[in-house]
Amino acid sequence: MLRRRDIAIPVFMVLAIAGYAGCGGGFDAAGKLNDTESLMLGIRADPPEIGAGEAMTVDALVHWPQGQPHYLWFLCIPTNLEQVQTCVSSQIGETLPPPCAGSLATLCTAGTDPSFNWTAPPIPLPEGVTDAFFFVQLVLSGSPDVWAACGQAIRDNIPTTDCLLGLKTVTFSDREVKNANPRISHFVVAETDVTPGEVAVAAAGEKLLFNVAIDTTSLDELSDESEDTNYIYMEMTYYTTCGSIGSWDEQWYCEMALDGTREITCDEQEPNAVNPRKDWSGDCIVHAVLRDNLGGITWFTQEFSFM
Numbered sequence: 001m002l003r004r005r006d007i008a009i010p011v012f013m014v015l016a017i018a019g020y021a022g023c024g025g026g027f028d029a030a031g032k033l034n035d036t037e038s039l040m041l042g043i044r045a046d047p048p049e050i051g052a053g054e055a056m057t058v059d060a061l062v063h064w065p066q067g068q069p070h071y072l073w074f075l076c077i078p079t080n081l082e083q084v085q086t087c088v089s090s091q092i093g094e095t096l097p098p099p100c101a102g103s104l105a106t107l108c109t110a111g112t113d114p115s116f117n118w119t120a121p122p123i124p125l126p127e128g129v130t131d132a133f134f135f136v137q138l139v140l141s142g143s144p145d146v147w148a149a150c151g152q153a154i155r156d157n158i159p160t161t162d163c164l165l166g167l168k169t170v171t172f173s174d175r176e177v178k179n180a181n182p183r184i185s186h187f188v189v190a191e192t193d194v195t196p197g198e199v200a201v202a203a204a205g206e207k208l209l210f211n212v213a214i215d216t217t218s219l220d221e222l223s224d225e226s227e228d229t230n231y232i233y234m235e236m237t238y239y240t241t242c243g244s245i246g247s248w249d250e251q252w253y254c255e256m257a258l259d260g261t262r263e264i265t266c267d268e269q270e271p272n273a274v275n276p277r278k279d280w281s282g283d284c285i286v287h288a289v290l291r292d293n294l295g296g297i298t299w300f301t302q303e304f305s306f307m
Helices: 011-022 146-156
Strands: 039-046 055-063 070-076 107-111 116-119 131-141 164-173 184-189 200-202 208-214 231-240 243-245 249-256 264-266 272-276 282-291 297-306
Touching: 039 131, 039 164, 039 282, 039 297, 055 131, 055 164, 070 146, 107 116, 131 146, 184 200, 184 282, 184 297, 208 282, 208 297, 231 243, 272 282
Parallel strands: 200 297
Antiparallel strands: 039 055, 055 116, 070 107, 070 131, 131 164, 184 208, 208 272, 231 249, 231 282, 243 272, 249 264, 282 297
């Protein structure tokens, strides 16, 4: 049976969405990245589900158009099931939490680099409980001393212009087979596969049509045991630096054949579009961010050159 997807929504995005709903205009279209506003587009734990003694790597997809961002990562194990968004802010004090290495604290500092590695210690699960959740929080700032600049924002759980806050749910379980992140294999432009790492060329000022290909072998949630486990819905979101996206948010449906072949197919999506600024030419990037229904996330960045 498919479990409801735990979506890691950066706190600043919740506030931003509320702001869009309350104002009449003046905001960029969804998916349009500008030269002044920094955004945290996604936090990835790889793998998104781990058990005792197993390691994960955590990183983030960030749009930071001016200068370089500085990172501060926290790990937070809730003391009760109600602490989700407030897990960090409810436990943090006036001093930086201890490092996670060798720490048994329910809140610890995981690192200050763009990514960190962590090995899970044994976490006793109550009888009959197969999994639990802990949380990763990322704080981004233009200040080299993130704690000094953003300590109050962290305690208040309220982001500021120079202190972005994001939260990611990670599953801890004793299951033998654990969830993995989905994968995007490549972009397709004008019905032609783009080799990963290559720059796709487009006509200056003209709409560019594209699709994204999912690596179906990465969809480990699917099983051919019954009709209840042979399909999955996933969310794909897009961001671009050179204009706007035709469809910012898409739902993808993939299924496994029940004839014994275990063939996985995904519904055919209509081509999406990058709409560059009028008469604009230059380099551009498009981020495709894919989320499955079990907390998995991945992204693929494609470079374009409008000539």
